[in-house]
Amino acid sequence: MPNSTGKRFKPTKYIPxxxxxxxxxGSTTLFFVFTCPWLTKVISPAVxxxxxxxxxxxxxxxxxxxxxDPGVYPRADEDxxxxxxxxxxxxxxxxxxxxxxxxxxxxTCHFYRPPRCSHCSVCDNCVEDFDHxxxxxxxxxxxxxxxxxxxFLLSLSVHMIDVFTFSLIFVHHHRERLTALHTTVTLVVMCxxxxxxxxxxxxxxxxxxxxxxxxxxxxxxxxxxxxxxxxFTRGCCGNVEYVLCSPLAPRYMLHPRKKPxxxxxxPFIRPDLSDxxxxxxxxxxxxxxxxxxxxxxxxxxxLDDKEIQPPLPPKADRYNLKNxxxxxxxxxxxxxxxxxxxxxxxxxxxxxxxxxxHYHNSREKIxxxxxxxxxxxxxxxxxxxxxxxxxxxxxxxxxxxxLHKTFQSSPLQLDADPVNSRSLSLKQAQxxxxxxxxxxxxxxxxxxxxxxxxxxxxxxxNRNGSLSYDSLLNPSISPAAANECMAHRGMPSLGFHSPYxxxxxxxxxxxxxxxxxxxxxxxxxxxxRAVGRQSPHQRDRDPSPVRYDNLSQxxxxxxxxxxxxxxxxxxxxxHGRSQPHIYAQDSGVFDGPxxxxxxxxxxxPDGTRSRGPTPPAYSGxxxxxxxxxxxxxxxxxxxxxxxxxxxxxxxxTSSTSLHTDHSSSNxxxxxxxxxYRSPTHQPHSPVVPRSPSxxxxxxxxxxxxxETPLDWELQGTSPNIWTA
Amino acid sequence: MSKTGSxxxxxxxxxxxxxxxxxxxxxxSLANKVFVQRDYSEGTTCKFQTKFPTELETRIERSLFxxxxxxxxxxxxxxxxxxxxxYLEGCLACxxxxxxxxxxxxxxxxxxxxxxxxxxxxxxxxxxPRGLLITDPIERGMRVIEISIYEDRGSSGxxxxxxxxxxxxxx
Numbered sequence: 001m002p003n004s005t006g007k008r009f010k011p012t013k014y015i016p017x018x019x020x021x022x023x024x025x026g027s028t029t030l031f032f033v034f035t036c037p038w039l040t041k042v043i044s045p046a047v048x049x050x051x052x053x054x055x056x057x058x059x060x061x062x063x064x065x066x067x068x069d070p071g072v073y074p075r076a077d078e079d080x081x082x083x084x085x086x087x088x089x090x091x092x093x094x095x096x097x098x099x100x101x102x103x104x105x106x107x108t109c110h111f112y113r114p115p116r117c118s119h120c121s122v123c124d125n126c127v128e129d130f131d132h133x134x135x136x137x138x139x140x141x142x143x144x145x146x147x148x149x150x151x152f153l154l155s156l157s158v159h160m161i162d163v164f165t166f167s168l169i170f171v172h173h174h175r176e177r178l179t180a181l182h183t184t185v186t187l188v189v190m191c192x193x194x195x196x197x198x199x200x201x202x203x204x205x206x207x208x209x210x211x212x213x214x215x216x217x218x219x220x221x222x223x224x225x226x227x228x229x230x231x232f233t234r235g236c237c238g239n240v241e242y243v244l245c246s247p248l249a250p251r252y253m254l255h256p257r258k259k260p261x262x263x264x265x266x267p268f269i270r271p272d273l274s275d276x277x278x279x280x281x282x283x284x285x286x287x288x289x290x291x292x293x294x295x296x297x298x299x300x301x302x303l304d305d306k307e308i309q310p311p312l313p314p315k316a317d318r319y320n321l322k323n324x325x326x327x328x329x330x331x332x333x334x335x336x337x338x339x340x341x342x343x344x345x346x347x348x349x350x351x352x353x354x355x356x357x358h359y360h361n362s363r364e365k366i367x368x369x370x371x372x373x374x375x376x377x378x379x380x381x382x383x384x385x386x387x388x389x390x391x392x393x394x395x396x397x398x399x400x401x402x403l404h405k406t407f408q409s410s411p412l413q414l415d416a417d418p419v420n421s422r423s424l425s426l427k428q429a430q431x432x433x434x435x436x437x438x439x440x441x442x443x444x445x446x447x448x449x450x451x452x453x454x455x456x457x458x459x460x461x462n463r464n465g466s467l468s469y470d471s472l473l474n475p476s477i478s479p480a481a482a483n484e485c486m487a488h489r490g491m492p493s494l495g496f497h498s499p500y501x502x503x504x505x506x507x508x509x510x511x512x513x514x515x516x517x518x519x520x521x522x523x524x525x526x527x528x529r530a531v532g533r534q535s536p537h538q539r540d541r542d543p544s545p546v547r548y549d550n551l552s553q554x555x556x557x558x559x560x561x562x563x564x565x566x567x568x569x570x571x572x573x574x575h576g577r578s579q580p581h582i583y584a585q586d587s588g589v590f591d592g593p594x595x596x597x598x599x600x601x602x603x604x605p606d607g608t609r610s611r612g613p614t615p616p617a618y619s620g621x622x623x624x625x626x627x628x629x630x631x632x633x634x635x636x637x638x639x640x641x642x643x644x645x646x647x648x649x650x651x652x653t654s655s656t657s658l659h660t661d662h663s664s665s666n667x668x669x670x671x672x673x674x675x676y677r678s679p680t681h682q683p684h685s686p687v688v689p690r691s692p693s694x695x696x697x698x699x700x701x702x703x704x705x706x707e708t709p710l711d712w713e714l715q716g717t718s719p720n721i722w723t724a
Numbered sequence: 725m726s727k728t729g730s731x732x733x734x735x736x737x738x739x740x741x742x743x744x745x746x747x748x749x750x751x752x753s754l755a756n757k758v759f760v761q762r763d764y765s766e767g768t769t770c771k772f773q774t775k776f777p778t779e780l781e782t783r784i785e786r787s788l789f790x791x792x793x794x795x796x797x798x799x800x801x802x803x804x805x806x807x808x809x810x811y812l813e814g815c816l817a818c819x820x821x822x823x824x825x826x827x828x829x830x831x832x833x834x835x836x837x838x839x840x841x842x843x844x845x846x847x848x849x850x851x852x853p854r855g856l857l858i859t860d861p862i863e864r865g866m867r868v869i870e871i872s873i874y875e876d877r878g879s880s881g882x883x884x885x886x887x888x889x890x891x892x893x894x895x
Contacts, residue, residue: 056821057818057821059821060821060822063822064822073865073867074863074864074865076864076867077864079757079870080757080759080864080868080870094764095764095765096764096765096766096767097765097766097767101764111867114762114764114768114867115764115768116768128865129768148822151818231767232767232768241806242806244814245806245810245811245814246804246806246810247803247804247805247806247809247810247813247830247831247832248813248817248825248830248832249832250832250833250836250862250866252862252865252866254862254863259844260844262844262847262848262852262857263852264752264852264855264857264874265752265852266752266855266876266877267876268752268783268853268854268855268874268876269853269854270782270783270854271782271783271784271785271854
């Protein structure tokens with residue numbers, strides 16, 4: 001009988017169902033034929049009616065339980081399990097209402113069995129909510145047909161009780177003539193009913209308990225929840241309701257429906273990048289830094305429309321990202337690398353006039369400093385490192401690509417340029433009102449691109465007014481800085497950008513800034529350029545002055561002092577080329593400022609002399625500030641110095657390469673110090689790796705911030721203390 | 725000589741361009757499939773994870789994908805809701821000895837049809853333009869939402885056509 005091909009025809013599996021069907025239908029038919037007529041006459045016609053209905057119900061449920069798809073899962077496609085086949089674990093855990101449930105890999109069906117699913121060996125299928133395989137119906141009982149099976153059991157129990165009872169009545173009334181045909185048949189029916197009464201009732205009672213507890217036979221028999229919690233229970237009433245009243249589940253093994261053909265034709269729409277971060281790899285002289293920036297493609301495009309895009313300078317090719325991005329986005333991309341820029345732009349709307357001034361100056365400076373571009377680029381590569389460490393800082397604040405672009409324009413050049421460009425771009429982006437500035441900016445941006453690129457990573461991090469290093473070291477400060485920058489609208493923008501000029505500018509009020517601009521436009525540029533020229537490798541780019549945004553007025557004043565120092569340093573730079581080298585040696589030293597030049601005040605000599613050892617040199621810069629007479633600043637510097645010295649010492653040992661410095665020191669050191677460092681650091685040390693300085697700055701700055709002005713007064717007068 | 729050579733070259737370029745354009749007409753090819761798994765955190769009710777697959781990051785916006793999955797989850801929740809309509813359906817089915825299933829479609833089936841329509845619409849409007857295709861979970865046993873990712877096979881053709889165009893123009 002069994003066939004050799006395909007599925008074997010096993011008649012044996014049909015024996016139980018045949019038997020059950022035969023017994024059920026046969027017995028009931030006999031009952032109706034032989035017993036019911038007398039019952040109808042004697043008791044009531046409602047008896048056969050009632051029995052008929054019950055029997056009908058039994059049959060219906062029996063049929064549904066037998067022929068209904070229990071919830072068979074179709075086999076999974078090969079594509080679905082390509083990852084799961086060989087290397088996949090046998091079990092996968094899933095959390096259901098806080099309870100870990102194990103999903104087993106089904107080798108036949110090629111998927112992880114969903115919870116409560118089991119593979120039936122008889123049917124060779126995975127069945128959803130598998131209960132058991134019932135031989136009497138020759139079908140699995142699963143999610144779809146469990147209700148019918150349960151009702152079948154219930155109705156069959158009731159039917160059996162009915163049949164047995166009425167047969168007993170009949171026999172009782174015909175006990176004198178037990179050998180009569182009707183009586184005999186009724187007796188046989190009674191016996192059958194009585195015989196199967198116990199198993200059926202037992203099974204019914206068992207399933208009533210299962211339903212009340214919300215378990216399947218499989219779970220009960222395998223003891224899955226023995227002593228444990230059943231995550232699938234909904235409470236007694238809920239479980240009963242679920243079994244009896246839930247909607248009929250769908251069939252999975254459907255014949256393939258004809259689906260309307262959907263045409264997939266390239267070109268494909270690519271998602272808008274506005275709400276995504278794109279990772280841009282910037283390769284600068286072999287140093288790869290990953291810059292993450294979010295950019296709104298549409299906004300970029302819009303910006304392009306609004307402002308005349310300055311053609312990206314050839315140096316922009318440095319950025320791999322430019323290659324990656326479309327040409328239309330390239331300019332914005334450059335901005336992208338400086339996510340911080342846009343945020344900073346927010347702070348700069350007031351710098352409408354200033355940028356112009358700076359712009360011209362910086363442009364000139366930029367031109368002159370073109371030869372330093374390469375070095376700037378190198379530095380930037382380093383900075384990119386920093387930037388990378390804080391990929392997302394600027395994302396939420398990034399508004400316009402052009403902002404970035406302009407920002408980029410003069411990274412090295414000085415804060416003035418980037419500031420100007422940034423502020424200009426900011427205004428452009430925000431107000432679209434100062435297009436006049438754009439043309440002015442454009443050349444600047446173009447020319448300053450090399451510098452831009454160098455600083456872009458930094459500037460980006462300075463989004464919130466903090467240098468990249470700062471943000472790297474202490475991202476928390478950035479938002480604070482940003483907020484502060486927001487508060488000081490006139491000031492912060494400058495401070496964000498270039499390590500050189502902006503630091504001084506950033507905290508100055510507008511009138512002051514304008515005043516300063518005239519005077520300082522050149523100075524910051526000069527030293528910057530000088531620095532760039534000399535040894536980009538040797539010195540880190542000074543951290544962006546962003547930190548200054550957080551500084552108070554006193555610190556701003558100190559920044560003013562620093563500007564003077566920068567001027568001095570500029571002079572010295574031209575004279576003393578060796579100084580940067582010295583700085584380079586002091587990798588961990590923050591004495592950049594000191595190295596650059598003596599601060600105008602009497603304290604300066606200390607700073608200068610102490611250049612060799614880190615702390616003193618660093619303090620020298622602080623001393624300069626103190627010498628200026630900024631009490632608060634002095635206080636802070638003192639604190640910072642100590643912190644910074646500690647930091648610098650630690651840093652010095654650890655950092656040899658700029659890159660490592662940035663990444664390690666920034667992350668390890670407090671960002672505050674770094675941020676603070678930047679202002680002092682900028683004009684001075686090309687050598688000192690930025691990261692250490694930043695951390696140093698930050699730390700000391702942070703400490704300083706906690707100091708009270710009064711304390712400064714006590715210490716402010718004696719710079720020597722710091723050098724000690 | 726050079727002129728004839730250039731003419732012939734131009735012709736060949738044009739034919740190449742034509743062939744490339746023909747290539748462009750071909751649809752994209754299936755590149756990958758992403759499977760959005762079921763979310764079993766609330767039991768066995770049908771719910772899919774709204775976690776955005778990384779493979780789709782470059783293909784579709786996160787919000788669109790999440791909207792699709794959330795809508796599907798809502799549909800399934802509505803289908804499986806135990807309430808008045810399901811009571812009525814059960815009683816009616818019992819009363820008619822389940823013969824009603826031969827005439828009427830159940831609530832779940834109605835919702836499944838709505839889901840199929842929704843997925844069809846989503847595919848046409850959102851996913852197909854992005855080179856994606858959502859497969860109805862019912863075809864996978866409601867275990868996963870299968871998203872097929874198509875790649876632009878004709879992109880190379882386009883570039884070569886453009887290059888050939890440029891080549892012809894420059895000559």
